[in-house]
Amino acid sequence: MREALKDALVDILRAGTQKGRIWGEEDSPPDDRPSVVLIVGVNGTGKTTSVAKLAQAYREDGESVVVAAADTFRAAAIEQLKSWGDVVGADVIAHKQGADPGAVVFDAMSAAESRNADVVLIDTAGRLHTKFNLMEELGKIRRVIERKLPEGPDEVMLVLDATTGQNALVQAKAFAEVVPITALCLTKLDGTSKGGIVFAVSDQLQIPVRFIGTGEQPEDLTPFDAGEFVDALFQ
Ligand SMILES: Nc1nc2c(ncn2[C@@H]2O[C@H](COP(=O)(O)OP(=O)(O)OP(=O)(O)O)[C@@H](O)[C@H]2O)c(=O)[nH]1
Numbered sequence: 001m002r003e004a005l006k007d008a009l010v011d012i013l014r015a016g017t018q019k020g021r022i023w024g025e026e027d028s029p030p031d032d033r034p035s036v037v038l039i040v041g042v043n044g045t046g047k048t049t050s051v052a053k054l055a056q057a058y059r060e061d062g063e064s065v066v067v068a069a070a071d072t073f074r075a076a077a078i079e080q081l082k083s084w085g086d087v088v089g090a091d092v093i094a095h096k097q098g099a100d101p102g103a104v105v106f107d108a109m110s111a112a113e114s115r116n117a118d119v120v121l122i123d124t125a126g127r128l129h130t131k132f133n134l135m136e137e138l139g140k141i142r143r144v145i146e147r148k149l150p151e152g153p154d155e156v157m158l159v160l161d162a163t164t165g166q167n168a169l170v171q172a173k174a175f176a177e178v179v180p181i182t183a184l185c186l187t188k189l190d191g192t193s194k195g196g197i198v199f200a201v202s203d204q205l206q207i208p209v210r211f212i213g214t215g216e217q218p219e220d221l222t223p224f225d226a227g228e229f230v231d232a233l234f235q
């Protein structure tokens with residue numbers, strides 16, 4: 001019974017694994033242009049830290065990274081990202097606080113093209129999924145990306161805080177209406193939360209978890225393994 005239950009849970013977590021052009025099953029990142037990853041989520045889930053962690057992982061693979069500081073809203077967000085850029089060795093493209101995030105994204109994509117970078121990671125402002133204007137702004141960012149890249153970003157990663165419980169499902173549904181989410185990053189799994197909410201999200205929205213965050217340092221990011229995750233739940 002136990003093994004059958006585990007298998008069933010793993011199957012749920014493997015839903016949607018074909019999604020995305022970089023981390024999907026076929027794993028075919030574009031080779032004629034930089035990959036584009038848009039990172040979204042509500043306030044404080046760990047977006048900026050996860051951008052830094054991803055940048056670090058790409059750098060370790062010998063790839064060059066451009067980061068777009070498209071959170072022009074929160075005070076100190078740009079400085080936070082710039083200092084991560086220094087730590088992990090990524091170029092951060094930023095405008096002033098209050099600037100149009102779409103313009104930052106456009107510039108970052110242009111810079112990545114001219115520098116022949118391997119990947120552009122776009123850090124966006126935290127936004128409440130219930131606030132219409134903020135969600136609209138995200139739609140605008142998506143349209144700016146599509147102006148340069150008609151097929152849209154290669155991955156749209158929604159960052160979920162594992163400790164938020166059922167609300168994560170509500171967040172995922174609201175974001176998915178504005179941007180096509182292709183990947184989940186589940187953060188703060190180093191705390192007491194077991195992250196059981198990902199079963200509901202994977203099952204109802206067919207979005208695969210790609211990464212888990214287990215701390216505040218750049219190396220605290222692990223590719224998600226459904227089998228290991230389910231085993232850990234049963235321990
Ligand atoms: N323990 C732990 N803390 C994390 C993890 N990821 C992020 N944090 C912490 O969570 C806090 C918020 O992280 P940020 O990366 O600034 O979150 P954000 O989503 O960018 O926040 P906003 O831009 O304000 O919406 C920071 O104190 C991070 O160090 C994680 O995996 N584990």
Ligand SMILES: [Mg+2]
Pocket residue numbers: 047048049071077123124125126
């Ligand atoms: Mg942030």
